[in-house]
Amino acid sequence: xxxxxxxxxxxxxxxxxxxxxxxxxxxxxxxxxxxxxxxxxxxxxxxxxxxxxxxxxxxxxxxxxxxxxxxxxxxxxxxxxxxxxxxxxxxxxxxxxxxxxxxxxx
Amino acid sequence: xxxxxxxxxxxxxxxxxxxxxxxxxxxxxxxxxxxxxxxxxxxxxxxxxxxxxxxxxxxxxxxxxxxxxxxxxxxxxxxxxxxxxxxxxxxxxxxxxxxxxxxxxx
DNA sequence: AATGTTATATCATAAAGTGATATAACATTT
DNA sequence: AAATGTTATATCACTTTATGATATAACATT
Numbered sequence: 706x707x708x709x710x711x712x713x714x715x716x717x718x719x720x721x722x723x724x725x726x727x728x729x730x731x732x733x734x735x736x737x738x739x740x741x742x743x744x745x746x747x748x749x750x751x752x753x754x755x756x757x758x759x760x761x762x763x764x765x766x767x768x769x770x771x772x773x774x775x776x777x778x779x780x781x782x783x784x785x786x787x788x789x790x791x792x793x794x795x796x797x798x799x800x801x802x803x804x805x806x807x808x809x810x811x
Numbered sequence: 812x813x814x815x816x817x818x819x820x821x822x823x824x825x826x827x828x829x830x831x832x833x834x835x836x837x838x839x840x841x842x843x844x845x846x847x848x849x850x851x852x853x854x855x856x857x858x859x860x861x862x863x864x865x866x867x868x869x870x871x872x873x874x875x876x877x878x879x880x881x882x883x884x885x886x887x888x889x890x891x892x893x894x895x896x897x898x899x900x901x902x903x904x905x906x907x908x909x910x911x912x913x914x915x916x917x
Numbered sequence: 918a919a920t921g922t923t924a925t926a927t928c929a930t931a932a933a934g935t936g937a938t939a940t941a942a943c944a945t946t947t
Numbered sequence: 948a949a950a951t952g953t954t955a956t957a958t959c960a961c962t963t964t965a966t967g968a969t970a971t972a973a974c975a976t977t
Contacts, residue, residue, distance in 0.1 A: 711850055714817060715965070717903060724910030730924050739906050743899055744817055749966050752926055757964095773924065773973060784911065791907055793849055794900060797823060800845050801897055804830030805890065821934070836955050855935050858957055863933095879942060879955065 712790045715746055719754050720779060720787045726767040728774040729755060758783070818896045821852055825860050826885060826893045832873040834880040835861060864889070 712720065718740075722732040729751055736746050746754075755777065758764045763783035767776040779787065818826065824846075828838040835857055842852050852860075861883065864870045869889035873882040885893065 711820060713964070714819065714903070717907070721903065721907035721910055724907070725913060728924075733924095740899065740902060747966060747968095748925075749927080749968085750964085753965075775925075787907060788911065791904055791911075793846065794904055796846060797820070797827065798897055798900055798904075801823070801827035801830070801893060804827055805894065805897075807831060819933070834955075839955095853935060853937095854955085854957075855937085855959090856933085859934075881956075 710786075711793060712786070714744065715750055716754055716758070717787070717790060717794075718744060718746060719751065719758065720763060720783060723764055723777050723779045724784070724787075726769055726776045726778040728770075728776045730774075732777075816892075817899060818892070820850065821856055822860055822864070823893070823896060823900075824850060824852060825857065825864065826869060826889060829870055829883050829885045830890070830893075832875055832882045832884040834876075834882045836880075838883075 718736045719732055722735045727735070733746055733748070733751050736744055755764070759766070759777075762780055763786055764777045765780055767778045770776045824842045825838055828841050833841070839852055839854070839857050842850055861870070865872070865883075868886055869892055870883045871886055873884045876882045
């Protein structure tokens with residue numbers, strides 16, 4: 706199993722929303738609110754990615770689920786994967802910021 | 812012109828590499844080195860994205876270019892776009908870290 | 918019972934990313 | 948100076964990822 710594959714932004718947002726149990730629609734709303742509308746995940750993307758995350762066992766269905774609201778939550782593997790990707794993203798940002806600092810002297 | 816569209820990871824890496832003048836191949840190597848191989852941008856992705864960035868005027872060809880090495884650098888618009896995306900990415904990471912903190916108490 | 922909101926789901930298509938491959942200039946060796 | 952290796956750009960055909968539009972239905976409110 707490939708634990709440390711880079712996550713796409715959409716996947717990252719969804720996984721970051723599922724550190725605690727949440728149903729799909731709530732994930733969608735949370736991302737939109739948190740990013741003040743800068744990043745919107747529509748239903749097509751959401752449910753496609755949820756299906757993929759279940760398959761890879763990065764999330765599981767939570768017992769609070771009923772037939773109407775399907776609640777998901779990160780697994781340990783999912784959590785580890787998210788942590789690894791956070792680290793990667795921090796390096797990304799550092800890289801960009803260092804470059805911008807250097808470049809903006811002139 | 813849409814200044815603040817979310818940048819994909821690949822686009823972000825390439826733009827972050829071009830805060831100072833660099834030719835394509837060097838961008839490729841830099842990303843691989845900086846991420847210790849976690850993120851690899853192959854030639855197909857690289858030149859596809861460079862073409863797109865030129866078109867959107869996020870980068871321009873630099874005068875140091877010769878027929879062999881084509882050197883690119885961020886424009887002001889490109890720089891602003893990168894800065895905006897850094898901000899978005901910081902919010903992303905905060906969101907994920909807050910969630911992980913809460914979740915890891917139990 | 919009609920209307921609006923919440924919620925999940927899929928289809929067809931578009932956008933993004935990539936492995937393989939091609940081409941060629943330059944550098945180094947023999 | 949021919950051969951080999953490295954640097955460097957480029958594109959094709961294909962896969963993966965993302966999404967707009969749409970469908971369905973339960974629940975809430977009027």
